[in-house]
Amino acid sequence: MPKPALYFKxxxxxxxxxxxxxxxxxxxxxxxxxxTAIIRGAIDTxxxxxxxxxxxxxxxxxxxxxxxxxxxxxxxxx
Numbered sequence: 001m002p003k004p005a006l007y008f009k010x011x012x013x014x015x016x017x018x019x020x021x022x023x024x025x026x027x028x029x030x031x032x033x034x035x036t037a038i039i040r041g042a043i044d045t046x047x048x049x050x051x052x053x054x055x056x057x058x059x060x061x062x063x064x065x066x067x068x069x070x071x072x073x074x075x076x077x078x
Contacts, residue, residue: 023053027064029073049075 011017026047033039061078 024050025053025056026050027075048073 006017006019008017027049028043028045029048030043030045032044062075063078064073064075066073
């Protein structure tokens with residue numbers, strides 16, 4: 001028996017539902033993982049950057065920079 005992916009409690013049989021999917025690309029900086037680690041759960045650090053994946057061009061270049069005086073990272077489009 002297949003398991004439902006989405007469940008809407010207040011929607012009756014024969015009704016129509018339109019779902020909007022917005023893929024968000026996020027970048028995180030952390031030393032909690034190894035380079036080849038597979039992340040299987042939530043990341044316990046805030047994202048330093050996020051962008052709507054659908055709004056990006058097919059090819060983009062980004063610069064990751066670290067401020068040596070504060071240790072903070074930023075990502076900006078090249």
